[in-house]
Amino acid sequence: GQQVKQSSPSLTVQEGGISILNCDYENDMFDYFAWYKKYPDNSPTLLISVRSNVDKREDGRLTVFLNKSGKHFSLHITASQPEDTAVYLCAAGAWAGAKLTFGGGTRLTVRP
Amino acid sequence: ETAVFQTPNYHVTQVGNEVSFNCKQTLGHDTMYWYKQDSKKLLKIMFSYNNKQLIVNETVPRRFSPQSSDKAHLNLRIKSVEPEDSAVYLCASSPNTGQLYFGEGSKLTVL
Numbered sequence: 427g428q429q430v431k432q433s434s435p436s437l438t439v440q441e442g443g444i445s446i447l448n449c450d451y452e453n454d455m456f457d458y459f460a461w462y463k464k465y466p467d468n469s470p471t472l473l474i475s476v477r478s479n480v481d482k483r484e485d486g487r488l489t490v491f492l493n494k495s496g497k498h499f500s501l502h503i504t505a506s507q508p509e510d511t512a513v514y515l516c517a518a519g520a521w522a523g524a525k526l527t528f529g530g531g532t533r534l535t536v537r538p
Numbered sequence: 539e540t541a542v543f544q545t546p547n548y549h550v551t552q553v554g555n556e557v558s559f560n561c562k563q564t565l566g567h568d569t570m571y572w573y574k575q576d577s578k579k580l581l582k583i584m585f586s587y588n589n590k591q592l593i594v595n596e597t598v599p600r601r602f603s604p605q606s607s608d609k610a611h612l613n614l615r616i617k618s619v620e621p622e623d624s625a626v627y628l629c630a631s632s633p634n635t636g637q638l639y640f641g642e643g644s645k646l647t648v649l
Contacts, residue, residue, distance in 0.1 A: 458636045460636060460637070462638075468642075469628060469640035469641060469642055469643055470581070470638075470640055471640070472637045472638065475636055475637065513579070515581065517638075519636065525583050525586060525594045526583070526636070526638060527583065528573075528580070528581040528582075530578065530579065530580050531579055531580075
């Protein structure tokens, strides 16, 4: 089965609103969690990441929340902009390992 | 600025032919990867090399074989392609901080 899952394939938000993207994982050994952004016909690029020793990390309009007991992490984008429209991929892995497992992606659309 | 280079970016071939994709990174990273993005846009890891050594080998058909001449290069050879091999193949490298730097992708179409 899929070790990293994004249950919502799509999300639409009004400009200025908050976008909340969710990700669930299965492997207890995962201690590194990341969000990648992907535009059509482009490759994914890293947005933000956290290690398991913290449960929250902020970077500008982006915040990652990590819930290890629930095996869940999320990305919050405040003051969403139309240029935030893209596919967002969550990813998780073991820090010491060499394998990052990706979720299926959530297509975020921010309407003006 | 692109620092992970893949060639070719597109390739169309027929069932049974052999295909090779090349990947080179100029970032000085020790670890390189091949991921497959299928028709559902799901990214799945295939192989990972650290300094020319194979460290991750997921369950992929035997017709897929990675080749690394040095830590900056990781090629992917597919012997006798099948229709289900149609996908985008993404090469990536990492400085072992967790962050992956992806190439532009190589789209394979098997007729």
